Amino acid sequence: MKIVIDAMGGDNAPREIIKGALEALKIRKGFTLLFTGDEAVISKELSLYSYDKSRVEVKHASEIITNNEAPTTAVRAKRDSSLVVGLKALKEDEDAGAFISAGSTGAVLTGGIMYIGRISGVKRPALCPAVPNVHGGITLLCDAGANADCKPEYLAQFAIMATAYGKAAYRMDNPKVGLLNNGTEDHKGDIMHQEVFALLKETEGINFVGNVEGRDLMYGDSDIVVADGFSGNVALKSAEGCGKTVGAILKQEFSKAKMRYLIARKQIGKVKQILDYSRLGGAIFLGLKKTVVKAHGSSKANTITAAVLQAVDAVEGRTVERIIEMLPDSIQE
């Protein structure tokens, strides 16, 4: 099985992308890498490391899509970009299981739908990152921002897709699904979320446990939090902002007390480690015919390593096939 990687996407490309992906080869067997991007640049980077050359390919792409470009225009116009060449390789190469990019989120989403295509019956693909939680594990959040305007039936599909992914890649057994709402009582929410609540209660194949609040994303018991892409994005970033604030205060306080920091750093490091999203890889884009993972633009090597292993897990766990199996016949086209 082959993992295709956009070697040119992200703030630290290509160096950290290539370094991180090669590291994944050492950790797991059973897959190969295909880098897309400027062949000369990639070859030069690859020459810095020793690795199993039988597990690495390069496919040349002369262009790069930046964050400053309008996604739809860019993925249409730049056919020879590392992103589009990568997505095409994923689509056309039977052995290719997943594509990873740390490039423009909009371009990855638009390009994924355009070149890989939605699974038949899926109304809206959705971003599904893993969020660290108080139990030391992860909570899946779906949708974290791909769809700002949602209809109730989209969220029912997000619940199904995230359940399939949780089982496939995180070996969750009958994962608990909560609906992100403005209170835990059954009647809570705006009109849309009240409709979603009723729909999720009737959706087969998911373990719906009712409404959850923002605090439950990190401090709750659900395995999966289903959200419209707008409030899912707000939840993710609000938690992130609090984490950053804590980090900044700790840094400021201990900068005035360095000896104390040395004594307590193991315990404080544990907080940083648990809150550190980067160890969790990227956000999978669920609902496409093949696996696409969007890594954070600021990803360093360790995040890319995690994203590669995450993509391997998603493919080996048969995420796409499970989604197809779980989608109710009624909503298949």
Place this chain on the structure above:
Amino acid sequence: MKIVIDAMGGDNAPREIIKGALEALKIRKGFTLLFTGDEAVISKELSLYSYDKSRVEVKHASEIITNNEAPTTAVRAKRDSSLVVGLKALKEDEDAGAFISAGSTGAVLTGGIMYIGRISGVKRPALCPAVPNVHGGITLLCDAGANADCKPEYLAQFAIMATAYGKAAYRMDNPKVGLLNNGTEDHKGDIMHQEVFALLKETEGINFVGNVEGRDLMYGDSDIVVADGFSGNVALKSAEGCGKTVGAILKQEFSKAKMRYLIARKQIGKVKQILDYSRLGGAIFLGLKKTVVKAHGSSKANTITAAVLQAVDAVEGRTVERIIEMLPDSIQE
């Protein structure tokens, strides 16, 4: 000026409510307290403390509204509840400036609208808590959950009301107003928030700085974050969940290393202190003809003390009058 206090509302009523309110008398001059609730119970509690008796009154109310009651039904039926008696005292007593309750949020909101009434021209009153931020100050969030279903014009009014309140109670000078959205670019958001963005750009009297993300609530530069009540609630609680998670991890890690905790506790305490919402009082309910403050149900004495001082600041700063002055003529009824 008189601050009316629901002595029976909240998990720790009446003891912590009365204790906290009396404490505020020691800190500030220029106001008196009126407690509503069971006179015998309140008198017994009051007898535990020494305080300036010329600054404290009690008004008997035989009933209590609980969290388990439907708010609208409860505030209509229980006319002799500590909450309704308090709201009526606020309305009828010319000297009364504000009402504080740690009771049922729904009942405070419904009762506030029913007995105090909206300012002429205000479409929807909104909850506006102060959220601790990375700078060691506060960010006002409006609406934090009073209105799940919003229209763009409601949010324009939230921006105006929060600006008036920031100037009045927190002495903010031309406070920066951000719109909570799923990205910072101008075009971001669902259809509703795109309309809000356009409307805020044209709203006079506010210093609109554009879209902000969830992370900016605590880790940004806006003084005010305007939100629909649904995603505002999600933002507040998601940040809170991350804060609780950090607290739980620190507690767990340092419970295994107590000596290290003793050495680092000053620095760690600073994080807890900054994140501690309770020191900030309650959430003001903006848009009513007089000031109503909803304190958290779990409020202890220190939160009630803060809420009393916050209410005094809001009244002395002329929050209601400033809102009336700022509301554009066009939207006055």
